[in-house]
Amino acid sequence: KAGVTQTPRYLIKTRGQQVTLSCSPISGHRSVSWYQQTPGQGLQFLFEYFSETQRNKGNFPGRFSGRQFSNSRSEMNVSTLELGDSALYLCASSLEPSASGEDTQYFGPGTRLTVL
Amino acid sequence: GDSVTQMEGPVTLSEEAFLTINCTYTATGYPSLFWYVQYPGEGLQLLLKATKADDKGSNKGFEATYRKETTSFHLEKGSVQVSDSAVYFCALSVGASGGSYIPTFGRGTSLIVHP
Numbered sequence: 001k002a003g004v005t006q007t008p009r010y011l012i013k014t015r016g017q018q019v020t021l022s023c024s025p026i027s028g029h030r031s032v033s034w035y036q037q038t039p040g041q042g043l044q045f046l047f048e049y050f051s052e053t054q055r056n057k058g059n060f061p062g063r064f065s066g067r068q069f070s071n072s073r074s075e076m077n078v079s080t081l082e083l084g085d086s087a088l089y090l091c092a093s094s095l096e097p098s099a100s101g102e103d104t105q106y107f108g109p110g111t112r113l114t115v116l
Numbered sequence: 117g118d119s120v121t122q123m124e125g126p127v128t129l130s131e132e133a134f135l136t137i138n139c140t141y142t143a144t145g146y147p148s149l150f151w152y153v154q155y156p157g158e159g160l161q162l163l164l165k166a167t168k169a170d171d172k173g174s175n176k177g178f179e180a181t182y183r184k185e186t187t188s189f190h191l192e193k194g195s196v197q198v199s200d201s202a203v204y205f206c207a208l209s210v211g212a213s214g215g216s217y218i219p220t221f222g223r224g225t226s227l228i229v230h231p
Binding site for chain 2: 058
């Protein structure tokens, strides 16, 4: 079974631009979560989608948004990029929403975003 | 709020040495606890988990016991290998509103194992 795939793997943008990252979950998985990983802040939860609905959202500004499609693929968008948005963005999928902490999340390799 | 504290790295060991990576947490409610491993250039992989007090999670020779009295979930392995070199993350998840669980991660501990 194919794992979680994320595209693109690397991206370079300039301040003020916007960016869209894509995540394809493992086949059959309906929940997709997004995380930002930086050396300074570590790994921080962005949001979780299930059945095309956002179920949870972390403490990030409104410039960060996402969506999920009917085939469970998800995209996240960052508008008006800032230098501090440079990070590794990780996507994780699971069969069901993260209820009870029981369902295992499977992570993709991430998209490395560099903002110049 | 909820938080996870891990020991600072890097932890440098020789092959076959004993490994301990400390993890303590603060949480409202009763969290589930996790250890993830991240190899260079890859995403995180779940290594083990425990969902209630005194549970022991184990996988690939790694173990961690959920200690509610000390709010700890230390990772141990009896004999490390060079292939264990990676970054290890301790994490918790606690029910939030609507019954959903938002995970909180530690900062990660880098492990370097020399032959």
